[in-house]
Amino acid sequence: MVDRAAVLAALEAVIDPISGQGLVSAGLVQGLVVAEDRAGFALEVARDRVATYAPVRDAAEAALKALPGVTRVSVVLTTEAAPQPRTASLSRAAVDQGRPKAPVATDRPAHVRRVLAVASGKGGVGKSTVAVNLAAALAARGLSVGVLDADVYGPSLPTMLGIGGQPAYEDGAIVPHLAHGLKAMSVGLLTKADDAMIWRGPMASQAITQMLTQTRWGTAEAPLDILDGAVIVSTPQEVALADARRAHTLFQRVGVPTLGLIENMSGPIFGRGGAQAEAQRLAIPFLGDLPLDAALREGGDAGRPPVAVDPAGVIADRFAVIAALVVEGLKP
Ligand SMILES: Nc1ncnc2c1ncn2[C@@H]1O[C@H](COP(=O)(O)OP(=O)(O)OP(=O)(O)O)[C@@H](O)[C@H]1O
Ligand SMILES: [Mg+2]
The missing domain is CATH 3.40.50.300 (P-loop containing nucleotide triphosphate hydrolases)
Structure with a gap:
């Protein structure tokens, strides 16, 4: 069973290039799912910042994959919906x-x-x-x-x-x-x-x-x-x-x-x-x-x-x- 606290700590160790904070403190981790051998979340960023955050997504995925017991990881880069x-x-x-x-x-x-x-x-x-x-x-x-x-x-x-x-x-x-x-x-x-x-x-x-x-x-x-x-x-x-x-x-x-x-x-x-x-x-x-x-x-x-x-x-x-x-x- 993957440890939720360990997942959060691993994500916090990945730095948001815009705010300089960890991803969790920066509020970028949405819809975190931790279960059995898998972990995943949506990295929600502003629409014009997708390119900036593509490497962050990869870093977050790598950080989760490095955790013991984690075999499946998905980090999806999504943008905030435009107000409609x-x-x-x-x-x-x-x-x-x-x-x-x-x-x-x-x-x-x-x-x-x-x-x-x-x-x-x-x-x-x-x-x-x-x-x-x-x-x-x-x-x-x-x-x-x-x-x-x-x-x-x-x-x-x-x-x-x-x-x-x-x-x-x-x-x-x-x-x-x-x-x-x-x-x-x-x-x-x-x-x-x-x-x-x-x-x-x-x-x-x-x-x-x-x-x-x-x-x-x-x-x-x-x-x-x-x-x-x-x-x-x-x-x-x-x-x-x-x-x-x-x-x-x-x-x-x-x-x-x-x-x-x-x-x-x-x-x-x-x-x-x-x-x-x-x-x-x-x-x-x-x-x-x-x-x-x-x-x-x-x-x-x-x-x-x-x-x-x-x-x-x-x-x-x-x-x-x-x-x-x-x-x-x-x-x-
Ligand atoms: N008319 C048909 N003749 C032969 N095989 C079919 C036919 N219609 C669907 N299949 C096959 O049946 C299986 C199920 O079809 P499909 O995946 O389209 O169903 P679905 O309702 O979308 O299923 P799910 O609820 O899992 O999403 C598939 O392997 C598909 O290739
Ligand atoms: Mg179907």
Whole structure:
């Protein structure tokens, strides 16, 4: 078990170049997590000082790694959020929302016209797969699309898009990775995959908010016509559908329109048609079904989403229909 006092002492021994104080006294250590064999925190600095603090982050990480019993360390360099009017409602935010553990209170980032959530009530039903391929299908329609992986506990976007490495910062903004024509951001890029699980509670929602609002998703000023929606992914079985119903209820409660339900892994193994019937019961659109298909799994593992690498294939065709319905649903 890592000793919290030892962690604090080690961080205090790292000097803040601006104030000349130790990092703890300087108030730069936010959201410290110390557990079993791991330690991590967010080093929160002013937006114009990111470059100054990059070596401090490395020094803090090295100091923690040198502690006995510490095998996993993550120090994430984050910037203070710019003051913005707080108008948006809870959870009206993220593309590919992860498991519903961390509520996301955010303001709409500049330059983003539409924010679409890909959600499910249940893990492992194909949210990430659908999010990435739907993003590619939307990009194929000529839209500029960014994908935010809001799953801070098991981020899979880096694998699914074949990207890695810390993003660059420019003028205090995160420059997103570009893959298959999509801008992408994930906690998995800010920290090594194994360390992502240390994010908890407020730190998790803070991480999502910062990724959403501080990433340079676009360049042109766009009108902030607020019209968001959620797409819910479910497998055909009743257990998954019950969770999909709950997800829909949650979105209703926060005033986000459910644009429709997608049946994933449809076919002889899990069944077929359950989601369509459920959509009818809930009076929401049914967006289509996706078969259990090795190309979807292998493409995800290899960072090669079928919609992007095989735009003339059957999977791309399915997603083109879903994308068209989503765009239709997002129209005023
Ligand atoms: N239609 C499909 N056919 C074959 N494999 C699929 C299909 N959809 C998803 N998969 C595979 O199932 C696994 C789970 O999918 P995915 O990671 O997209 O789900 P998720 O809902 O994002 O999971 P989590 O809740 O863990 O984030 C992955 O290995 C993925 O490649
Ligand atoms: Mg996922």
